[in-house]
Amino acid sequence: MTHRRKRGRVRMADLADVHALYEKSVQSPDHDVPFLASYFRRYTGRPLRRLREDFCGTAVFAACFVKRHPDNRAVGIDLDEATLAWGRAQNVSRLTAGQRRRLTLVHGNVLDPRPANAELIVAMNFSYMVFRTRRLLLRYFRRARASLRPGGLLALDIWGGSESQVPQEEAREIENPDDDGIGDFIFIWDQDVFDPVTYFCTTRIHFRFRDGSRIRNAFVYEWRLWTIAEVMELMKEAGFRDVHCLWDYADSDDEPEVWRRADKGDTDPAWIAYLVGVNPPAPSRRRGR
Numbered sequence: 001m002t003h004r005r006k007r008g009r010v011r012m013a014d015l016a017d018v019h020a021l022y023e024k025s026v027q028s029p030d031h032d033v034p035f036l037a038s039y040f041r042r043y044t045g046r047p048l049r050r051l052r053e054d055f056c057g058t059a060v061f062a063a064c065f066v067k068r069h070p071d072n073r074a075v076g077i078d079l080d081e082a083t084l085a086w087g088r089a090q091n092v093s094r095l096t097a098g099q100r101r102r103l104t105l106v107h108g109n110v111l112d113p114r115p116a117n118a119e120l121i122v123a124m125n126f127s128y129m130v131f132r133t134r135r136l137l138l139r140y141f142r143r144a145r146a147s148l149r150p151g152g153l154l155a156l157d158i159w160g161g162s163e164s165q166v167p168q169e170e171a172r173e174i175e176n177p178d179d180d181g182i183g184d185f186i187f188i189w190d191q192d193v194f195d196p197v198t199y200f201c202t203t204r205i206h207f208r209f210r211d212g213s214r215i216r217n218a219f220v221y222e223w224r225l226w227t228i229a230e231v232m233e234l235m236k237e238a239g240f241r242d243v244h245c246l247w248d249y250a251d252s253d254d255e256p257e258v259w260r261r262a263d264k265g266d267t268d269p270a271w272i273a274y275l276v277g278v279n280p281p282a283p284s285r286r287r288g289r
């Protein structure tokens with residue numbers, strides 16, 4: 001991270017808070033939470049009331065969920081206590097007392113066993129790709145399934161396409177109306193390393209500001225770029241049923257997304273999709289046995 005000052009002048013990079021920049025750049029809870037809650041309702045026929053946000057980071061998704069209904073409860077799990085602390089200070093503190101009571105943040109590993117009370121588990125922004133072997137990803141999916149109520153769903157996002165395998169930096173301007181002394185800034189997604197043998201990749205997030213100052217390597221991810229087919233196979237192996245893909249059929253990036261269940265995708269050079277699996281209800285016991 002670059003936090004240098006030149007002759008006492010405070011640069012925008014010095015004022016910036018990387019978690020706030022991250023949320024503004026890659027998270028859209030006001031879009032994602034209603035989308036997944038309404039998908040859950042359409043799929044299961046009942047409203048979503050118990051959410052678990054795995055790899056929750058600052059828990060912005062879980063915080064948004066408890067605001068939407070007085071019966072909504074959420075648990076967020078993350079390994080990084082500093083990130084959770086930021087989420088408590090910036091996101092949880094803005095909730096009402098009642099909303100706060102319905103949100104639990106857990107400092108822990110998603111691979112550890114947890115109570116089986118979630119109706120929907122989400123793992124957003126590709127976080128599960130931190131598990132780079134079949135063994136670990138399968139263990140995660142088994143743990144997630146064991147934490148779902150019968151009929152509950154696991155929903156993940158996934159990205160790929162030919163451009164995801166090319167070392168490159170993609171810059172995007174982020175509108176920032178907040179009165180934080182920074183204003184609009186540039187988010188840079190840096191696909192630094194991609195290994196075609198292992199599919200291991202290193203991706204980095206950098207930020208650039210209007211005064212020319214920068215924050216390099218605000219976040220660095222060592223991931224495996226899993227394919228849709230591999231992830232769906234592992235979800236099935238973990239016991240999920242009706243594992244399916246939602247593909248965005250919007251004609252262009254400027255149009256609102258049109259998610260539809262798909263058995264085939266398009267040869268888009270850069271795509272994002274959702275994968276969903278169902279924890280099957282326990283088999284009913286046969287009479288007389």
Ligand SMILES: C[S@@+](CC[C@H](N)C(=O)[O-])C[C@H]1O[C@@H](n2cnc3c(N)ncnc32)[C@H](O)[C@@H]1O
Pocket residue numbers: 026027054055056057058077078079080083108109110111123124125126127130
């Ligand atoms: C890419 S961030 C995702 C943050 C947020 N969920 C989002 O949608 O942007 C990945 C997060 O996963 C957390 N993480 C990585 N491995 C984990 C594990 N085994 N258990 C729980 N959290 C983990 C990291 O601490 C980090 O906050």
